[in-house]
Amino acid sequence: MKKKRIFEIIQIGRDTDILSRIFDFTIVTAISANLVLTIYSTFDSSIDYAGIIHTVEMATVILFTIEYGLRIWTANYLYPNTSKSRAIFKYAFSFTGLVDFLSFFPFYLPFFFPDGAVAFRIFRVVRILRLFRINQYYDSLNVITDVLKNKKQQLISSVFIIFVLMTAASLVMYNFEHAAQPDVFTNAFSGFWWAASSLLTVGYGDIYPITLAGKLFGIVITFLGVGMVAIPTGILSAGFVEQLTTVQEPNSIQYCPHCGKKLL
Template sequence: MKSIKNKIFKIIQPADNSSVLSKMFDLVIVTLILINTVTIIAATFSLSALKIRIFLIIEIVSVIIFSVEYILRLWTADLLYPEKKPFIARIKLFFSPMAIVDLLAILPFYIPFLLPIDLRILRLIRLLRLFRLFKMNRYTSGLSSIGNVLKKKSDQLVSSIFVVFLLMIISSVIMYYFENPVQPDVFSNAFSGLWWAISTFTTVGYGDIYPLTVAGKIFSAIIALLGIGLVAVPTGIISAGFMENIEDNNKQLTEDNIAKIREILEKYDSKNL
């Protein structure tokens, strides 16, 4: 049983260059994810009864495969976290971001069977099927890099976004006092100008909410200029994170290549001796 478990664990983990079965498994999962994405988009059009039936079959097959994958990942969690007890390892995996994505990808199929739900709510729940697209993160290096960068720079990103959000709140309150006497319907309370603050800080400027007073216009201009710099801060942090990630990957590749060359030289020397 343990040897079977080890084999399954190696297959369901992202493939390395030596594992054919793991590559085949990854290919099947990625193909299913892409097919499901196409069917979700196609479902927004008017379809014939035959196409609806085909899409339902695809949905059932996909859910079965994704469910088996999810169960196998929970079963082999103790191999992923060997330093922890099996139960603790499964709990840790269950609450991991990718495991949550896996669960959300299959949950909409089972909810109607478990709970009586209004059809309008069911349509909203079915939107969770789009989470299947995020499963690609496990099988593509590009999406994995984005996740690694966001995780590595999370503290800096949260700090910068919090500062921007705080300034938006302050700007919304100030604009309320400037514009409420002139536009009581538009700026009815301190938070009614928050949409204006977001569109101004990001320099989008939809024009649906705008100041009429001189003080409001001057303040809006200042906020727009500040927004150019402040909103660019998170972008700069992410860009720096990508550069660091590329450098780390290049360094790792160099170290791996050096290790392989040393291994080859050692084998060559041992043969000559």
């Protein structure tokens, strides 16, 4: 089978490409099965099925490893305008490539470093990244990724504004409350925790103002928090509308059969 055909199969398949659709279904099924067993392994009853769980995990990890190798091998088709080595580098260090790599690599660590098997258990948490791989196989999920990419600058700006406001609020609240609650508002970082929980409308209640000035300032920050959360929400909402309009618009445009001009 030609290298280009392998690339077409491992990419998101068209409805007419049976082999590619079968490959997509196999990968999604493997990811889903692996995550279900990962969750089930946290239950005490899973001890009786430890052998089956390990076997399924090993089979899926081998499948992910083979897929990653094929993607590395065919990376020059993914980035046709670059050299082969550059294409491999771009894929390997892209978000998708890193997720693909981390979806199987931690499984092999205990084999190479048996003395650190216990310490490497913490790396098992990265298996949750396999969920992101499902995103590649569904266009409806890709819309979310496209919106985040298109609105990246606006989102970064809004997060920066929130961070500046949180910093200012933490310093002000520290000055209001430190004298009255030296054990609670011990430093500016204590105020930062309060500002984060208040501005993000969580309000855990583990740290709160007791002075009159602190309470009045807390009311102001709570009102501002509602607005701060609404900023990125509005940006994402507008992005979804724009993305859906862009996707649907080409299908709704009609052209004159004689002159080829767009019809209103």
